[in-house]
Amino acid sequence: MPGKDLITLFFDSKKNANCILEIEKALLSEDENCILESIEIVKELVTQIFERKMLQESFGKDTSEEKFKDWLLARYADFVSHLLAYLSQSEKEIQIKSLEVLLKFITLEAKYPLANVEQEDWFFPKLLFKKIIAVFVSEDLDQCETIKHFKQYSSYVDIKFYTLQAVANILYQKEKVNDIFLSNCFHLLTLCCPSSEDSTTLLSTEGIEKPFVLKGKCFSKLFSNVWETFLKCELPPSLLKKVLVFLPKKVMKHFSNPYLLTDFFTELYSRGGLTSLLALSGLFELMQKYNVEYPDFYIKLYSLFDVNILNSKFNSRFFYLSDLFLSSTHLPAYLVAAFVKRLSRISLAARTECVLKIIPLIVNLLIRHPALTVLIHRTDIKDLTDDPYDFAAIDPAESKALESSLWEIKTLQSHYHPEVSRKAKIIDKELPKLELDFTSSLDISEEDVFRKEFKRSFTEAHTLIENVTTQKNMFVISNKHFKC
Secondary structure (H helix, E strand, O other): OOOOHHHHHHHOHHOOOOOHHHHHHHHHOOOOHHHHHHHHHHHHHHHHHHHHHOOOOOOOEEEEEEEEHHHHHHHHHHHHHHHHHHHOOOHHHHHHHHHHHHHHHHHHHHHHHOOOOOOOEEEOOHHHHHHHHHOOOOOOOHHHHHHHHHHHOOOOOHHHHHHHHHHHHHHHOOOOOHHHHHHHHHHHHHHOOOOOOOOOOOOOOOOOOOOOOOOHHHHHHHHHHHHHHOOOOOOOOHHHHHHHHHHHHHHHHHOHHHHHHHHHHHHHHHHHHHHHHHHHHHHHHHHHHHOOOOOHHHHHHHHHHOOHHHHHOOOHHHHHHHHOOOOOOOHHHHHHHHHHHHHHHHHHHOOOOHHHHHHHHHHHHHOOOOHHHHHHOOOOOOHHHOOOOOOOOOOOHHOOOOOOHHHHHHHOOOOOHHHHHHHHHHOOOOOOOOOOOOHHHOOOOHHHHHHHHHHHHHHHEEOOEEEEEEOOOOOEEOOOOOEO
């Protein structure tokens, strides 16, 4: 029997109450189209039940009416349970539809509360909403894709506030957490950052004498507390990197007390690698925006400059942040010279695609700090043996970089790769007035370098065999006529 007819029968007489069981049976079908249709039927059925106030407490009802109301409440609870289960369903349409209907139930419970509440005051069905959030922060299933469907609702200020409140309650009650739970929490919390566009509420304020008002201080305190609790958890390395990228730009400015993050970033610096660099990014933001003093910042940054991190898969992030940290023209010349010289030395052992990123960064630092041009013009230093630069120095101030030269870049002019050789020759000319487009080189990968060379056309490619040693079955090839 079609769903619409079942709804009509149900409301015609209590004798047809079991029609609701037929609808529930269809909801549990294994056919996707049947489930989608049944979800829509459940939505219409429950909406009419609420609008007719069939679930509300009412004094003076006889025993049979009370039993029928309790039976309806049980069926409603079943519908909610099934829809919550479908939030973890692999079929995207079923997920989206289930979430839509559950949030419709939120609006119905707010307008027609299941318990006695003051109708002139704002009421939000926290119990049902917490069940939805609990599914999002599952310990067993990665719900990141499901949470994406929730994003369209997170712009409502009431949803944003009660999401934070629900996550806070769940976090406080957890004694142990796993990586899946933490990942789900993070993706949900990223939707809850305040925005200038936050103004409307999901729940209607019509007829409410005391509507919901999002108070800045109250929200900021809740927002800070949730994030502080979350950051105290032992985050897995992959998630920690995402958190460290997200915190400085999106979260920190909404903290009631951003200085509390200083210890968090300082502790993470000791872990090394990209984690250390991203931790310094957070400290840099605190220094710039909140005047936090961290005198060893550039010493710690200097210690991170080694060939391993430059050759890592995260080197684009490393170069981007390094350029940002060294962007101020007020940095002392000896300090920037130390970074320029260290990059130059590392370039001799770095992969080709890294060298193609190092050279533009060095050139931009030279343009940014004209006092460093002495490193180009000094010609009395030819190689490592007569270079006063101390690569092993921990403090940039003690490296004697400003007394050195960029002979390493001169050496790169003989690099096997023609693109590196070409870029390295820029120091032989007058430096540009404007900085190079450094960001365009950040996306260069090893595959890009190979692909570009593979497509290169050769005008002449013959070789000359100068000598053949038959005993060893070897021959020497000259490529002096090899042009590309």
